Amino acid sequence: MSSPVSQESTRRRLTRQQAETVARLTDAAVEVLNAEGFEGLTVRSVAKLAGVAPATAYTYFSSKSHLVAEVFWRRLSAGVSQPDPTASKAERVAQVLREVALVVAGEGQLGGAVTVALLGTYPDVEHLRIRIGVFIRRRLAEALEDDPENPSPLLDALEMIYAGGLVHAGMGHMTYEETSERLVAAAHLLMEK
Template identity: 60%
Template structure:
C-alpha cells in the first residue's frame, strides 16, 4: 500500500522505507511499550539511519499516529450493510474499534500519540477525524442530523481515550460503542 506521507510525497523507495519504519514501530511497541519507543530504536530495527527516519517522522507520536492512520485507511468500510441506521452506524464503529483489538500496546500508544501537539500529529489527527466522520456520515445516510454525527464522533473519541487508558479491551469497547450508538439513534 502506498499512502501519501504526512510530510512529503514519496518515491517507491521512500514508501518502502516508511513501510519498514511503521512495521518496526509496531514490533518495538509490542516489546517495549510506548515509553520504550524511540524513533532511533525504530530506525535501528528497520535498518534505517536515524537521520533518515527523522526525515519522515518528527517524533514517536507522529510515527504512532501514522501507524494508526495507515491501518484506518487500509480498512475497508463494512460492505453494503443492510438494516437500520443504527445497524449501519454500529457496524462502522465496531469496524474502527477493532483495528487494534489484538494489540493493547499499540492501542495505548495511539491514544497518547493522537493527543500530542506535534504539527504532524495534528495533521494526521485531522485526516483521521475526517475519515471517521465520512464513514459515519455515509452510515447515517442522506439527510443525517449534523448534531447526531457530532455526538457519534464524541462517542468514538471518548471510547478511544477510555480504551487507551486500559478501561477494557477493544472488543468490549466495540460492544459499548454499539450499545451507545443504538441508544442515541433509536
C-alpha cells in the same frame, strides 16, 4: 498491491522505494511498542529494527508520536471500510464503530500509545489527528446518509461517543473488543430516540 495511503506521508508524496521504507518503519514501530512500550519507543530504535539510518527515519517522522499516529492512520484507512449500502442505518453505523474500535484490537500496546500520541502537540500529529477525524466523520456520515460538512446532532453525538470510547480503551479501562460492543450499544440507544 499498495493503497493510496501507503504512497503518501504526512510530509509529502512518496516514491515506491520511500513507501517501502515508511512501511518498514511503521511495522518496526509496532514491534518496538510491544517490546518496550510507548516510553521505550524512539525513532532511533525503530530505525535500527527496520534497517534504516536514523537520519532517514527522521526525514519521515518528526517524533515517536508522529510515527505512532501514522501507524494508526494507516491501520484505520485500511481497516474501516465504506458502510454496506444494503444494510440499515443502524447496522451501517454499527459496522463503522466496530471497525474503528477494532483497528488496534489485539495489537498489544499500540492502542494506549495511539491515545498518548494523538493528544500530542506536534504539527505532524495535529495534521494526522485532523485527517483521522475527517475520515471517521465521513464514514459515519456515509452510514447515516448525512452531510459531513453540516453534521446532524446525531453525527456529532456519535463522534463524541467513539472518541470517548477509544480514549477509555486506550487508558486500559476495557479492551477494544469490549469498547466496540459498548459503542454499538450506545449508538443503538441514540438512534432509537
